Structures are given as C-alpha cells and as structure tokens.
Amino acid sequence: MDGFQLPIPGLCRVGGGSMSQTASDANGYLRGSKLKDTQANRALFPKSTSQRIFEGPALTENAHFADKKSLLFNGEVRSVLKQLIGAGMQVDCIVTSPPFYGQRDYEVADQIGLEDHPSKFIDALVEVFYLCGQLLRETGSMWVNLGDTYWSGKGAHKSNEIKQGARRFGIRPQDRTGDGVWARPKQQLLIPHRFAIAMQEAGWIVRNDNVWVKPNPIPDQVRDRCSMSHEYVFHFTKARWYYFDKSKVARSAATGSKLPPLDSWTVPPARGNGRHKAAFSEELVRIPILSTCHKKGIVLDPFAGTGTSLVFARRMGLRSIGIDIKREYCDMALAQLQEVGD
Numbered sequence: 001m002d003g004f005q006l007p008i009p010g011l012c013r014v015g016g017g018s019m020s021q022t023a024s025d026a027n028g029y030l031r032g033s034k035l036k037d038t039q040a041n042r043a044l045f046p047k048s049t050s051q052r053i054f055e056g057p058a059l060t061e062n063a064h065f066a067d068k069k070s071l072l073f074n075g076e077v078r079s080v081l082k083q084l085i086g087a088g089m090q091v092d093c094i095v096t097s098p099p100f101y102g103q104r105d106y107e108v109a110d111q112i113g114l115e116d117h118p119s120k121f122i123d124a125l126v127e128v129f130y131l132c133g134q135l136l137r138e139t140g141s142m143w144v145n146l147g148d149t150y151w152s153g154k155g156a157h158k159s160n161e162i163k164q165g166a167r168r169f170g171i172r173p174q175d176r177t178g179d180g181v182w183a184r185p186k187q188q189l190l191i192p193h194r195f196a197i198a199m200q201e202a203g204w205i206v207r208n209d210n211v212w213v214k215p216n217p218i219p220d221q222v223r224d225r226c227s228m229s230h231e232y233v234f235h236f237t238k239a240r241w242y243y244f245d246k247s248k249v250a251r252s253a254a255t256g257s258k259l260p261p262l263d264s265w266t267v268p269p270a271r272g273n274g275r276h277k278a279a280f281s282e283e284l285v286r287i288p289i290l291s292t293c294h295k296k297g298i299v300l301d302p303f304a305g306t307g308t309s310l311v312f313a314r315r316m317g318l319r320s321i322g323i324d325i326k327r328e329y330c331d332m333a334l335a336q337l338q339e340v341g342d
Contacts, residue, residue: 092297307333
C-alpha cells in the first residue's frame with residue numbers, strides 16, 4: 001500500500017527518545033543482572049509509559065471509561081489511534097482481532113470489513129496498523145487474529161445453513177459478481193496471507209503465522225471442499241530485538257528444560273458473548289500478553305469488541321487500552337472490566 005511505510009527502527013523512532021537513550025536505560029538494569037550487554041538482552045528491559053500520560057486529561061476526558069488500569073474508547077479506530085499518538089502514548093503489546101472480510105455488518109458508519117473488494121479491506125487494515133506502529137514501542141510485539149473467506153458471487157443468501165444465516169445480512173461484498181481474478185465464485189481469498197505479505201511490505205517483521213485450530217468448529221455445509229477449522233494469529237515486530245519472556249508460556253521438555261510454545265494452538269472458539277456474534281476467545285490472548293507484555297507495560301486492542309484482551313490484562317495486573325466503534329460493545333466491555341474490579 002503506497003504511503004503507509006513503517007518508520008525504520010533507529011532512524012525515525014516513534015514516540016521520542018533515541019536508540020542510545022534506550023540502550024542507556026537498559027544498561028542500568030543489565031549492570032544489576034547476570035546478563036551480557038547485548039541488543040537482545042537490552043530489549044528485555046524496555047521503558048514504560050508513565051502513569052501521568054495514561055491518566056492524563058488528554059485521554060481520560062475523551063474516554064468511554066478510564067481508571068488507573070484501563071482506558072476504553074468508543075470511536076472510529078484511526079481517529080482514536082491518532083489521539084493516543086498525540087498524547088504521547090506508547091504501548092508494549094498489541095493483541096487484536098479485526099473484523100473479518102464480509103462476515104459481519106456492525107451497523108455503524110465507517111466500519112471496516114465491508115469494502116467492495118478484498119484488496120481495499122487489506123489496505124484499510126495496513127493503514128490502521130501503521131498507526132498502531134507509531135504507538136508500539138520499539139521492543140514491542142503485535143498479534144493479529146485473522147480468518148479467511150470465500151468469494152460467492154451468488155447474490156443474496158438463500159440457504160437455511162445456521163452458520164451462514166448468522167453471518168449474512170443481505171448482499172455481502174463477496175456475494176457480488178467480482179473481478180474474475182481474486183473475486184470469482186468458489187475462490188478462497190487467502191486474505192490472511194495477503195495481509196501478512198502487505199504488512200511485510202510496509203516494514204513489519206513477521207515472526208510467526210501461528211495457527212489457531214478449532215477442535216469443534218461450526219461445520220460448513222459444503223459438498224466439494226474440506227470444512228474450515230482454523231484461523232491465524234500473526235506475530236509482528238518492528239525490530240529484530242524485542243521483549244519476549246518465554247518462561248511464562250513455556251512447554252516443559254522431557255529433560256526439564258523450557259521450550260517456547262508451539263505455533264499451533266488448539267483452542268475452542270468462543271460462541272458469542274451476549275449480542276456480540278464474533279467474541280474473541282480469552283485463551284487466544286494468553287500467550288501474546290504473558291510473553292510480550294512486561295509487568296509495567298500496556299496492552300492495546302484497537303478492535304476491542306467486548307473487551308477480552310482488556311479483561312485478561314486487568315486480571316494479570318497490567319494496564320490496557322481498548323477501542324471499538326460500536327457503543328454497545330464498549331458497554332459490554334465496561335461491564336466485564338467492572339466485574340474484574342481493581
């Protein structure tokens with residue numbers, strides 16, 4: 001996508017502070033540890049955003065909800081991200097599941113996911129995550145859950161299939177005639193793959209294309225292909241060296257050593273959350289948040305929905321920021337945050 005290139009680490013740092021300043025801060029921690037002074041080890045001691053910024057009036061006055069641990073915004077995602085950037089916010093871990101292409105109509109203006117061609121959908125996501133990149137600390141990570149879809153080209157939905165009845169809402173983008181290339185009947189659009197490549201071209205580093213395997217998916221009523229039972233959770237970073245603590249999510253080897261988690265996660269899907277038909281599964285955010293957000297860090301979910309990432313972060317004692325365009329979902333997220341308490 002032209003015009004949305006991620007700043008090159010070290011040449012155009014996002015959010016202020018030079019690379020040498022960051023190294024100097026980390027060196028203070030390294031001198032008190034047994035670790036060697038290397039770039040990889042410096043990344044294990046990231047800076048943190050002050051509580052003064054987190055609770056400052058520039059953010060709290062425009063928030064749907066604000067306290068010392070959580071900020072929740074109801075608004076168009078790009079607009080709110082620009083507000084956060086302007087306030088000097090930096091986050092350490094971004095975990096999110098944006099709307100999937102042509103799967104839901106959230107009945108609000110400026111929503112993402114109903115573009116007339118999948119390439120425009122991918123452009124919109126890359127634009128959103130460019131802004132996220134300006135908020136993400138150099139040592140941070142971003143995790144994006146994304147699923148695929150097929151082009152139909154059949155017009156309005158007519159079958160009695162439960163899964164499709166829940167998703168369809170008149171004429172979806174993929175129900176139209178299409179362009180005969182990407183958009184042609186029965187074509188799997190490969191949106192997660194195209195998105196990941198577009199993100200690489202925008203300057204992001206793809207560390208993993210983790211596969212979320214659903215052990216009990218809602219079956220596709222199809223006759224001529226396999227039923228879909230997986231989605232992707234991409235792990236992106238801005239720089240070669242970044243914060244990652246595998247000890248909190250490690251597997252134990254037979255020798256007793258600790259191994260990193262596998263890149264395939266078998267997690268039952270959430271079956272909706274009240275009036276939200278595509279709720280994020282809390283188990284999906286466990287590895288991203290525990291491994292890439294330090295104890296003084298901040299978790300951001302720019303497509304927060306009912307607040308799964310925020311709720312998990314709050315339970316872990318972490319600060320978090322959520323954004324959603326639909327007020328009803330913000331109210332649902334707020335109710336869950338209040339259940340967790342301080």
